[in-house]
Amino acid sequence: MITPQEMRREVIRMTARAMSGHTPSNLSAIEIIYTLYLRVLKLDPARPDWPDRDRFIASKGHCAAAIYLAMAEAGIIDRSLLDDFNVEGGNMPAIAARYGLPGLESDSGPLGRGLSIGIGTALAARHDGRDYRTYVLVGDGECQEGQIWEAAMLAPTLGLDNLVLVVDDNELQGSYETRSVVATDLGDRFAAFGWQCHRVDGHSVDAIEEGLRAPQDRPKVVIASTVKGKGVPMMEHEAGWHSRKMTYAELAASLRGLR
Amino acid sequence: MTTVGEVVGERLLDDARDADDTYFIIADGKLNGTEGFIESHPDRWLNVGIAEQNGISIAAGLAGSGKQVYLWNCSTFLLYRAFDQVRVDGAFARTRLRLIGTSAGLSRADGITHVAIEDLAVTRALPNMTVVCPGDIAEARQLLEQCRAVEGPVYVRFPLEGYELPEVHAPGTRVVLGRAVTVTDGDDAALIATGHTLPVARAWVDEFGAAGLRVRLLSMPTIKPFDSAAVAELVAEGLPIITLEDHSVIGGLGSAVAEAIAETGRGVPFRRVGVPDRYPYVVGNSDYLARHFGTPGVPEILDWLDENRSARRDRHVTS
Numbered sequence: 001m002i003t004p005q006e007m008r009r010e011v012i013r014m015t016a017r018a019m020s021g022h023t024p025s026n027l028s029a030i031e032i033i034y035t036l037y038l039r040v041l042k043l044d045p046a047r048p049d050w051p052d053r054d055r056f057i058a059s060k061g062h063c064a065a066a067i068y069l070a071m072a073e074a075g076i077i078d079r080s081l082l083d084d085f086n087v088e089g090g091n092m093p094a095i096a097a098r099y100g101l102p103g104l105e106s107d108s109g110p111l112g113r114g115l116s117i118g119i120g121t122a123l124a125a126r127h128d129g130r131d132y133r134t135y136v137l138v139g140d141g142e143c144q145e146g147q148i149w150e151a152a153m154l155a156p157t158l159g160l161d162n163l164v165l166v167v168d169d170n171e172l173q174g175s176y177e178t179r180s181v182v183a184t185d186l187g188d189r190f191a192a193f194g195w196q197c198h199r200v201d202g203h204s205v206d207a208i209e210e211g212l213r214a215p216q217d218r219p220k221v222v223i224a225s226t227v228k229g230k231g232v233p234m235m236e237h238e239a240g241w242h243s244r245k246m247t248y249a250e251l252a253a254s255l256r257g258l259r
Numbered sequence: 260m261t262t263v264g265e266v267v268g269e270r271l272l273d274d275a276r277d278a279d280d281t282y283f284i285i286a287d288g289k290l291n292g293t294e295g296f297i298e299s300h301p302d303r304w305l306n307v308g309i310a311e312q313n314g315i316s317i318a319a320g321l322a323g324s325g326k327q328v329y330l331w332n333c334s335t336f337l338l339y340r341a342f343d344q345v346r347v348d349g350a351f352a353r354t355r356l357r358l359i360g361t362s363a364g365l366s367r368a369d370g371i372t373h374v375a376i377e378d379l380a381v382t383r384a385l386p387n388m389t390v391v392c393p394g395d396i397a398e399a400r401q402l403l404e405q406c407r408a409v410e411g412p413v414y415v416r417f418p419l420e421g422y423e424l425p426e427v428h429a430p431g432t433r434v435v436l437g438r439a440v441t442v443t444d445g446d447d448a449a450l451i452a453t454g455h456t457l458p459v460a461r462a463w464v465d466e467f468g469a470a471g472l473r474v475r476l477l478s479m480p481t482i483k484p485f486d487s488a489a490v491a492e493l494v495a496e497g498l499p500i501i502t503l504e505d506h507s508v509i510g511g512l513g514s515a516v517a518e519a520i521a522e523t524g525r526g527v528p529f530r531r532v533g534v535p536d537r538y539p540y541v542v543g544n545s546d547y548l549a550r551h552f553g554t555p556g557v558p559e560i561l562d563w564l565d566e567n568r569s570a571r572r573d574r575h576v577t578s
Contacts, residue, residue, distance in 0.1 A: 116314075116315075117316045121321070121324050124320070124326060151313050154307055
């Protein structure tokens with residue numbers, strides 16, 4: 001099975017080859033996406049639309065390369081599809097959207113919607129008597145969207161113990177340090193709204209898995225502390241890399257550093 | 260008489276009887292007439308609170324799980340507050356959202372920002388969106404029923420939720436999604452109306468008749484997909500066309516008809532009657548606001564038809 005570090009290398013190749021940005025947004029979320037697809041999510045590769053599958057809502061769809069790669073590793077999509085990543089005429093956009101792709105549950109892009117969609121799928125599970133769980137991935141910058149808090153207010157009232165929110169807390173948004181824009185602590189905010197809150201090292205697969213699997217009796221948020229651009233020193237903690245495309249020299253340097 | 264809320268309530272109960280996939284989401288407020296569904300299916304009713312964006316995306320999550328979800332609100336809150344969610348989680352994702360908007364047009368004049376005079380324009384521009392604007396009880400009942408089979412979001416536009424839907428069509432009239440309905444025959448001019456201007460247009464036809472003009476009335480209860488063929492037939496007959504809507508003259512029925520006329524490659528005298536490109540910064544009911552805006556009525560349209568007739572005669576004589 002692929003390792004997170006190998007995923008990181010492959011994702012860098014994908015985004016560089018596709019001349020797409022958001023490489024650092026992918027790199028911070030590698031272990032989260034790895035843990036979800038390869039350790040936690042209940043999926044049936046033969047049936048991407050299996051009604052009892054766990055739902056993963058990529059609200060932060062900017063990490064599409066990592067998601068498609070993990071889907072291929074989990075057998076949900078064919079590996080050859082990865083060659084279509086952000087390629088003209090393909091259906092693998094650099095910001096995750098379905099375009100008919102099997103196994104993807106939502107269309108991302110405008111931020112802040114995924115937690116609400118997750119409430120919808122979690123409600124459907126309860127009403128249909130199915131025991132699948134819904135996992136939603138958002139970024140910490142994304143939590144500046146008002147809709148996140150509309151959803152955060154409602155989910156505990158609905159008693160959704162089958163809903164898990166994962167925050168990729170990489171401390172950077174598009175162009176700024178997240179805490180310089182909104183300084184209050186995310187975990188405290190969710191806890192105040194009635195959520196069960198777990199803080200984990202977002203680059204430790206075991207810690208993430210423990211957080212995801214921790215028993216819950218209400219909506220649960222796993223705040224994964226990560227580094228934006230993790231593994232590539234020139235990108236780490238650098239807001240300027242958010243949308244930047246890599247040169248071949250930068251790609252080579254990035255891959256060398258990840259050996 | 261059946262109100263808007265009651266006809267929606269009937270639809271919810273009928274759908275719930277046929278299948279167990281029907282949900283009803285509100286963001287505060289109460290739609291009188293839907294109590295029966297809420298009481299019999301409490302687990303399929305949800306009040307998300309005053310959080311319209313959350314409501315649309317939750318509905319999309321349910322719809323993505325195979326459900327059909329009705330949402331009701333004032334059109335302004337339903338669409339404008341949550342437009343991005345309607346666009347991405349509704350139209351782009353092609354989910355089975357049934358967006359029931361009330362207080363459309365100038366029908367709710369007590370709150371000036373409540374006026375929804377751009378709702379047809381914005382929904383009509385969304386790919387995958389179906390836009391329905393029922394003008395009487397037959398249109399409301401039949402089109403709401405046909406919405407069930409639509410694989411994608413539908414916006415259904417009504418005036419006030421307590422509005423009593425009139426009976427304009429003859430009993431037994433078949434209304435088909437995407438098709439115009441001819442209400443009266445006539446070959447002096449054609450009047451096309453949509454939604455709650457249909458009974459107004461029907462009264463206009465009688466007034467035109469009293470003035471000696473036989474006006475063909477078409478009801479256009481589906482704004483998207485649009486029945487361009489019905490407009491093309493009027494153009495082929497050379498009939499002057501008037502549109503009547505409680506919506507901005509930009510982007511709604513008038514624009515859709517103008518596009519259909521233009522694409523025939525021929526021209527006919529054409530007049531849009533609706534809300535001018537202005538907000539009403541004044542308090543008043545819809546009749547007051549029509550006067551405030553100087554909205555044309557039958558006398559003005561008769562004058563316009565006369566002018567066009569003489570202009571055409573002059574052109575004919577000089578050529």
